[in-house]
Amino acid sequence: MVKVRILGDEGAVAQAVARRVQRLLASAPSAVLGLPTGRTPVELYARLRRAHAAGRVDFSRATTFNLDEFLGLPPDHPGSYRSFMDEHLFRHVNLNPRRIHFLHGGAVDPDRECARYEAAIRRAGGIDLQIVGIGANGHIGFNEPGAALSADSHRARLEPGTRRSNAALFGGRASAVPREALSMGVGTILRAGAIVLMATGASKAPAIATALGGPVTTRMPASFLQLHHDVEFVLDREAAGTLR
Numbered sequence: 001m002v003k004v005r006i007l008g009d010e011g012a013v014a015q016a017v018a019r020r021v022q023r024l025l026a027s028a029p030s031a032v033l034g035l036p037t038g039r040t041p042v043e044l045y046a047r048l049r050r051a052h053a054a055g056r057v058d059f060s061r062a063t064t065f066n067l068d069e070f071l072g073l074p075p076d077h078p079g080s081y082r083s084f085m086d087e088h089l090f091r092h093v094n095l096n097p098r099r100i101h102f103l104h105g106g107a108v109d110p111d112r113e114c115a116r117y118e119a120a121i122r123r124a125g126g127i128d129l130q131i132v133g134i135g136a137n138g139h140i141g142f143n144e145p146g147a148a149l150s151a152d153s154h155r156a157r158l159e160p161g162t163r164r165s166n167a168a169l170f171g172g173r174a175s176a177v178p179r180e181a182l183s184m185g186v187g188t189i190l191r192a193g194a195i196v197l198m199a200t201g202a203s204k205a206p207a208i209a210t211a212l213g214g215p216v217t218t219r220m221p222a223s224f225l226q227l228h229h230d231v232e233f234v235l236d237r238e239a240a241g242t243l244r
């Protein structure tokens with residue numbers, strides 16, 4: 001049963017998820033976090049930075065694993081998700097760099113890189129709290145809708161719409177967005193102890209309604225979250241659309 005929380009606006013969504021991270025790290029300082037990129041978590045990371053500066057959250061013993069990365073981009077490329085995380089969170093908080101984990105977009109052997117990542121997650125004891133966003137087409141991480149989904153971390157081909165929605169990272173040019181990525185699989189996400197999906201804005205409302213109310217299907221990757229025992233959707237009014 002998916003828990004659903006509908007809040008007034010994007011700031012309230014960010015605040016609720018930031019509080020959840022703060023509570024987790026207060027009770028379990030060495031917790032393992034799964035982290036997303038995209039526009040949606042920008043405000044979440046701003047709040048965590050502020051909370052850290054005010055001494056309200058300590059990341060010194062925490063471990064992080066990011067969901068996905070563009071294939072072919074080295075970590076220091078300005079369009080990489082790693083650069084996004086450095087800018088929005090990592091550079092500003094006291095995470096131990098050795099406990100920050102990322103799929104390496106520049107890996108020469110992507111399959112081996114994905115196997116390494118799965119092994120690193122296992123070695124860390126699994127992800128305690130996985131935070132995800134959702135694409136307008138229902139993707140989570142870079143698990144795009146299709147005839148089949150991958151359980152584990154894998155190499156993924158991006159839909160044109162997904163490349164367009166990532167264009168801002170590449171000077172607004174969708175053609176500059178890589179065609180492929182590395183991503184945790186749906187199974188990687190479902191193995192987390194708890195999952196929070198955050199979504200804001202009207203463009204997400206149709207995907208949210210189908211992910212929650214429709215059948216579990218590879219055509220709507222976020223629908224697989226219905227199978228998890230501890231999942232919460234934290235939505236603003238617009239993303240909640242007509243849900244009641």
Ligand code: GLP
Binds near residue numbers: 037040
């Ligand atoms: C991107 C990312 C996802 C993210 C989603 C939504 O392509 N790969 O991890 O959740 O799309 O992005 P946004 O928050 O910018 O709408």
